Amino acid sequence: MTDEFAARRRQLRDRLRQQRRNLAPALRVAAADALAANLLALPFAPQSGYVAGYWAMDGEIALHAWQLQLPGQCIYCLPVLDGEHLGFAPWRPGDPLVTNRYGIPEPDVSRGGLLRPQAMALVVVPLVAFDLHGARLGMGAGWYDRSFAFRKNEGPAPWLVGAAFQLQQQDAIATAAWDVPLDAVCTETATRTFNHRGDPDETDPHRSHR
Numbered sequence: 573m574t575d576e577f578a579a580r581r582r583q584l585r586d587r588l589r590q591q592r593r594n595l596a597p598a599l600r601v602a603a604a605d606a607l608a609a610n611l612l613a614l615p616f617a618p619q620s621g622y623v624a625g626y627w628a629m630d631g632e633i634a635l636h637a638w639q640l641q642l643p644g645q646c647i648y649c650l651p652v653l654d655g656e657h658l659g660f661a662p663w664r665p666g667d668p669l670v671t672n673r674y675g676i677p678e679p680d681v682s683r684g685g686l687l688r689p690q691a692m693a694l695v696v697v698p699l700v701a702f703d704l705h706g707a708r709l710g711m712g713a714g715w716y717d718r719s720f721a722f723r724k725n726e727g728p729a730p731w732l733v734g735a736a737f738q739l740q741q742q743d744a745i746a747t748a749a750w751d752v753p754l755d756a757v758c759t760e761t762a763t764r765t766f767n768h769r770g771d772p773d774e775t776d777p778h779r780s781h782r
């Protein structure tokens with residue numbers, strides 16, 4: 573990775589994180605509801621099995637509305653840092669939490685009790701920026717890219733769906749070799765699905781635009 577490439581990514585990350593933190597509280601509540609509706613309407617939304625969300629922080633769009641409206645047979649999970657990779661564990665309101673090294677709450681489970689990324693039917697992926705080709709810029713530590721690197725060779729499960737505010741959209745983000753493309757991105761106003769080459773999926777009738 574060149575210094576210039578890294579510097580551009582860092583600049584974009586800082587700018588969008590600041591914009592995201594500046595969003596008004598009332599707008600956040602409405603956005604979380606609209607995001608939930610878009611996630612539930614995805615053509616490949618699972619009716620059962622493990623689905624992963626995240627505990628929103630740093631101004632990220634919240635997933636509680638989606639969690640509460642999931643089909644009864646779906647089991648909501650949160651990511652847990654486990655060595656170099658993410659594990660996942662079921663979590664319902666009231667279940668015990670501990671904070672990880674970044675101060676993010678995660679289910680209080682033993683390492684042996686974690687579910688592997690491969691066990692998820694769908695993963696809602698946090699992101700700082702996304703583009704029109706399904707590329708994603710995250711917090712910069714590579715957790716999702718490392719944990720879902722297997723998706724480059726094995727598919728399609730789990731579906732990887734970015735969640736974001738519309739203001740996080742970019743025309744194109746310069747990608748690195750290790751970046752794992754998203755199958756879809758949902759925002760408060762739109763759903764975009766991508767085929768496995770990461771291009772906009774022209775054949776998908778559910779595709780919608782702003």
Ligand SMILES: Nc1nc2c(c(=O)[nH]1)N(C=O)[C@@H](CNc1ccc(C(=O)N[C@@H](CCC(=O)O)C(=O)O)cc1)CN2
Binds near residue numbers: 628714
């Ligand atoms: N809600 C949420 N959970 C998540 C992620 C995420 O992006 N959002 N992650 C997605 O990968 C993983 C955690 N990755 C993270 C990577 C960096 C920082 C972070 O805040 N870094 C600080 C400085 C470093 C520090 O505090 O030690 C920063 O950039 O300000 C946070 C989470 C797993 N859980």
Ligand SMILES: Nc1ncnc2c1ncn2[C@@H]1O[C@H](COP(=O)(O)OP(=O)(O)OP(=O)(O)O)[C@@H](O)[C@H]1O
Binds near residue numbers: 714751
């Ligand atoms: N498959 C992989 N194997 C080894 N290292 C990886 C892999 N994927 C990412 N990394 C490492 O993670 C670092 C951060 O990557 P990047 O800046 O793309 O993270 P990100 O996608 O923004 O963050 P995150 O996934 O945590 O939200 C890279 O510099 C790279 O060294």
